[in-house]
Amino acid sequence: MQDSKKTYSNNWFNTPFYHILYKDRDYAEAQLFIDNITEYLNLPENAKVLDLACGRGRHSIYLSKLGYNVIGADLSKNSIDYAKEYENDTLHFEVKDMREPFAEKFDAVFNLFTSFGYFQDKEDNLLALKAIKNSLNDYGFAVLDFMNVHKVIQNLVPEETKEVNGIVFHIKRWVEDGYILKNIVFEFEDDHFDFTEKVKALTLEDFENLMDEAGIFLLDIFGDYKLHKFYKNESDRLIMIFK
Incomplete structure (x- = not known):
């Protein structure tokens, strides 16, 4: 007898199950990182911040509470629909492909918690980096927080x-x-x-090559959310500051 169950295998990031599986992620640690990185960047008061691939907007909301003007952007319409309930005068959300630059310019662009490298084509990773660079104002910085694949x-x-x-x-x-x-x-x-x-299992060397192609200046590298030095075989994260 044939199994009557339907099988669903598309759009994982657009399902509620994605958020259920990862609901116990350490958001206290994430907020500590955001505190540390915004202090390190010395962002101006009321800085314009883009949280790129923001998911349901938890970190955008926290950035807004720190006093910044925040736009959270994500490709998942379901996630953005959920996040929009938290909008206010200094917090907005929109559906956006990270390969497309924003018309407006930002003091900081954050791409946090391994929200990069999901494209099949290397050229798409390059387009995404160029879009981040082109979304920064003259004094802006980008922060890309990726896993340490090693x-x-x-x-x-x-x-x-x-x-x-x-x-x-x-x-x-x-x-x-x-x-x-x-x-x-x-x-x-x-x-x-x-x-x-x-x-994509992108190493620091891979990012350096992509950034060279994109005309990006890699300014600093950290290995964890307390902004300690990056060590290839030991660090939990690969955090890159660039412009």
Whole structure:
């Protein structure tokens, strides 16, 4: 007898399940990072800030509370629809492809928590970096916070199961053709879901080459949210400041 369950396998980032699986991310640590990085950048009062690939806007909201004029942008319409409920005079959200520069210019552009490298084509990564550069004003800085792929690959957990909100997520991870892949399979209300995240395993050297092509100046590199020095095999993050 044929299984009557439907299988869904598209638009993972546009589903509520993405947010359910990752709901326990350490947002206190994220806020500490935002505190540290805004202090480091010494942004002007009422600075215009773009939070690029903002998801549901949690970090945009925090940036707004710090006194900045913030635009959160993301490709996921569902995420932006959710975030729009939090809009105010200094906080706005819009659906936007990160490969397209903004007409207005910003004092800072943030691309946080590994929200880069999901494109299939290297040229799209280059377009995204150029768009970030072109969205900065003359005095602006960009912050790109990416995983440290060396450490991630060394510590990759091949298989695990997580139960969140009564949903059992079966997760597999592997490296293939220069990408880190994560397959997420689960059942919900008699339907079967099968999604795969695929992010380019970009190293510091890869970013340096892309930035050279884009005419970008890499100004500083940090290895964690406390802004310690970057060490290739030890650091948790690869955080790049550029313009």
